[in-house]
Amino acid sequence: MHDAQDTRPTSSNPYMSDWLSSMQTTAHDSALLPPHHGDCLGCGPANQHGHHLRARRHGDGVVAAHVFDGRHVGAPGIAHGGAVATVLDDLFGFALYVVGELAVTRKLEVEYLAPVLLQTEYTLHAEMLSRNGRKLRLRARVEDQNGQVVATADALFIVVGPAHFTSRAPVIQARR
Numbered sequence: 525m526h527d528a529q530d531t532r533p534t535s536s537n538p539y540m541s542d543w544l545s546s547m548q549t550t551a552h553d554s555a556l557l558p559p560h561h562g563d564c565l566g567c568g569p570a571n572q573h574g575h576h577l578r579a580r581r582h583g584d585g586v587v588a589a590h591v592f593d594g595r596h597v598g599a600p601g602i603a604h605g606g607a608v609a610t611v612l613d614d615l616f617g618f619a620l621y622v623v624g625e626l627a628v629t630r631k632l633e634v635e636y637l638a639p640v641l642l643q644t645e646y647t648l649h650a651e652m653l654s655r656n657g658r659k660l661r662l663r664a665r666v667e668d669q670n671g672q673v674v675a676t677a678d679a680l681f682i683v684v685g686p687a688h689f690t691s692r693a694p695v696i697q698a699r700r
């Protein structure tokens with residue numbers, strides 16, 4: 525049983541209400557998109573362990589310039605594959621602003637085509653390829669400064685309703 529149609533009010537939980545309101549973004553082209561929330565591992569400015577990803581709308585997709593640093597090291601000098609996957613997953617989260625749906629990752633497949641180097645700027649792109657009911661197919665790529673694609677990701681996101689998040693809100697609040 526899914527909760528995509530659940531529109532129960534969230535006003536009993538101010539933190540969740542504020543957060544869900546912030547998702548109602550209709551960004552114009554090139555607009556910097558808001559972080560999912562302050563503590564988000566991918567983009568939250570308050571998360572000291574996070575990636576602080578900043579993404580902009582670009583046509584029907586999103587684009588970001590990103591640098592991995594020493595906190596994300598796997599093999600010496602190379603970003604950990606899990607760190608790259610985290611950033612790509614979060615980039616898909618930004619693409620949802622353009623799609624205009626609340627959705628969560630059901631499946632994420634990353635291809636690591638070449639090492640992603642630390643302290644090196646990459647350009648990341650993501651867009652939705654297709655939609656079938658609640659199923660959103662999204663694709664992303666990571667390019668180096670020469671335009672070489674060093675990683676790609678394909679994802680299946682499933683549209684959910686606010687209740688998907690509100691029913692777990694106490695856990696989020698307890699950490700703040």
Ligand SMILES: CCCCCCCC/C=C\CCCCCCCC(=O)SCCNC(=O)CCNC(=O)[C@H](O)C(C)(C)COP(=O)(O)OP(=O)(O)OC[C@H]1O[C@@H](n2cnc3c(N)ncnc32)[C@H](O)[C@@H]1OP(=O)(O)O
Binds near residue numbers: 525547
């Ligand atoms: C104006 C509004 C603007 C809004 C903008 C919003 C932006 C921000 C939005 C959100 C912020 C979040 C921040 C982003 C961060 C990055 C993303 C993350 O890290 S998300 C966290 C990690 N993911 C989870 O925690 C999910 C855990 N999984 C679940 O909770 C459930 O599995 C869920 C809700 C995803 C689906 O569960 P079910 O029970 O509702 O649905 P079932 O029936 O299992 O699957 C739905 C459909 O998908 C198909 N399906 C499932 N798996 C499939 C697969 N592997 N391949 C193909 N189809 C598959 C099924 O066959 C079904 O299809 P059929 O509807 O019947 O046609």
